[in-house]
Amino acid sequence: MKERVASTLVLGAGVVGLSTALYLQRAGRPVTVIDPLPPGGGASFGNAGLISADTSIPIALPGMLRKVPGWLTDRLGPLSVDPLYFPKALPWLLRWIEASRMPRVLKISDAMRALHRTTFDCWKELLGQARFYDLIRPNGQVHVWESEAETPGAALERSLRERQGIRAEPLTADDLRQMFPGISRRIGRGMLIPGNGFTVNPHRLVGALGELLVNAGGEIVAERAMKIIRTEGGGYTVMTNIGWRSASEVVVSTGAWSRQLLDPLGVRLPLETERGYHATLPAPGIELKLPISNKTRSFGVTPMEHGLRIAGTVEIAGLHAPPDERRAKVLLEHVRGMFPDVDVRDHRFWMGFRPSTPDSLPILGQAPGWPGLYLVFGHGHFGMTGGPPSARAVARLITGDTPGLDLAPYAPTRFARAPKGRAVDATRDLARAAR
Numbered sequence: 001m002k003e004r005v006a007s008t009l010v011l012g013a014g015v016v017g018l019s020t021a022l023y024l025q026r027a028g029r030p031v032t033v034i035d036p037l038p039p040g041g042g043a044s045f046g047n048a049g050l051i052s053a054d055t056s057i058p059i060a061l062p063g064m065l066r067k068v069p070g071w072l073t074d075r076l077g078p079l080s081v082d083p084l085y086f087p088k089a090l091p092w093l094l095r096w097i098e099a100s101r102m103p104r105v106l107k108i109s110d111a112m113r114a115l116h117r118t119t120f121d122c123w124k125e126l127l128g129q130a131r132f133y134d135l136i137r138p139n140g141q142v143h144v145w146e147s148e149a150e151t152p153g154a155a156l157e158r159s160l161r162e163r164q165g166i167r168a169e170p171l172t173a174d175d176l177r178q179m180f181p182g183i184s185r186r187i188g189r190g191m192l193i194p195g196n197g198f199t200v201n202p203h204r205l206v207g208a209l210g211e212l213l214v215n216a217g218g219e220i221v222a223e224r225a226m227k228i229i230r231t232e233g234g235g236y237t238v239m240t241n242i243g244w245r246s247a248s249e250v251v252v253s254t255g256a257w258s259r260q261l262l263d264p265l266g267v268r269l270p271l272e273t274e275r276g277y278h279a280t281l282p283a284p285g286i287e288l289k290l291p292i293s294n295k296t297r298s299f300g301v302t303p304m305e306h307g308l309r310i311a312g313t314v315e316i317a318g319l320h321a322p323p324d325e326r327r328a329k330v331l332l333e334h335v336r337g338m339f340p341d342v343d344v345r346d347h348r349f350w351m352g353f354r355p356s357t358p359d360s361l362p363i364l365g366q367a368p369g370w371p372g373l374y375l376v377f378g379h380g381h382f383g384m385t386g387g388p389p390s391a392r393a394v395a396r397l398i399t400g401d402t403p404g405l406d407l408a409p410y411a412p413t414r415f416a417r418a419p420k421g422r423a424v425d426a427t428r429d430l431a432r433a434a435r
């Protein structure tokens, strides 16, 4: 009997959806990707482009609870929560604070390590050698601090790196001045992480995934998925804004918008958007060979083929509030503080929606109770890094192959238990105060 080849619908044409579609296609599945935007039109468009194989530091770290009042009052700080949106974000924030406790931090760091360490291999598999070296520079990243003394946060990060066996080379202020002529005397010390890297153009990188998919016979259709409907007898139908499409499996990789499709099915998962901003300088007048993350002020500077990109900041304000361009302007002040001679003329601002879970780990696997409905989203700050390895593991799961990664830490079921304890009480009090 001839085997019926299953077809798969992938919702979302960001780095995650397109990587998953490409892996599925290469495993012999006919794939259709649905997205109203062209490839890489979401968060994947304007990120900082860091590909961080050797990064395993969760976003939530001990000491977060103390910072909550500052999040609500300093609208231009590195992390801000819109007071009007705070009650809505509260359940997610509670889980975030819970994930910042030490035993959890270690487990999360282990899972980040397991996912991120294969990123360059996956990118090479997806792109091939020539495109990989055209778009990606696996040459390292530099972190800098404005103080010479080690901060408590930096000490914890160092111990997590040591636990994971990640190489990091300390840099003095003089080393930094040699590596980055023109860097301010304000910068006291730094560190090179040689196992990390970056892309010179995230948009072109994600576009390349789309091109490879289409050239090999895949389809990308400009439609918006409105509802996922279980088909009698197996499989799914996706109702789009202009059509009706059926498939044996559906992959939800719609980034920060994934809850809009899953909530109506009763698949409740804690996904929030951490909105982030960038300013791109087309003619900065300075040349960097490597990206720099300023850990004191929480922003990054990446040399890209179309200019210098300054990116960062976290704003919890949901999917609908308009961008607050003052947050992007702060990035310009920051880069001037680090490189006093930088030319910021003709800068372009952008805001994007990081799809974030409270524990910095993506959600990977089958939706509980929905056979054939797969979830691959929630990569938060690390989608350019964790996207391709997640895609490879889930594509293998779908095609009945061994994922090559223990998927338990990323299981959608890990959020079944509600958070409890001191963080809950303290944050509820703050919620009342914010109303």
Ligand SMILES: Cc1cc2nc3c(=O)[nH]c(=O)nc-3n(C[C@H](O)[C@H](O)[C@H](O)COP(=O)(O)OP(=O)(O)OC[C@H]3O[C@@H](n4cnc5c(N)ncnc54)[C@H](O)[C@@H]3O)c2cc1C
Binding pocket: 011, 012, 013, 014, 015, 016, 017, 034, 035, 036, 037, 040, 041, 042, 043, 044, 045, 046, 047, 048, 049, 050, 051, 052, 223, 224, 225, 226, 253, 254, 255, 256, 257, 258, 261, 275, 276, 277, 278, 311, 312, 351, 352, 353, 354, 355, 377, 378, 379, 380, 381, 382, 383, 384, 385, 386, 387
């Ligand atoms: C300022 C900033 C800096 C960042 N820096 C880095 C970095 O240096 N390194 C790193 O690894 N990560 C970084 N990130 C995070 C990274 O950009 C994201 O994790 C990643 O792009 C998420 O990819 P995605 O495919 O899940 O989502 P997206 O790229 O957002 O793609 C989701 C797609 O789904 C589509 N969609 C939504 N709803 C529907 C629907 N109903 N039907 C069909 N399609 C739909 C959207 O149109 C979109 O194209 C940064 C993010 C920001 C905002």
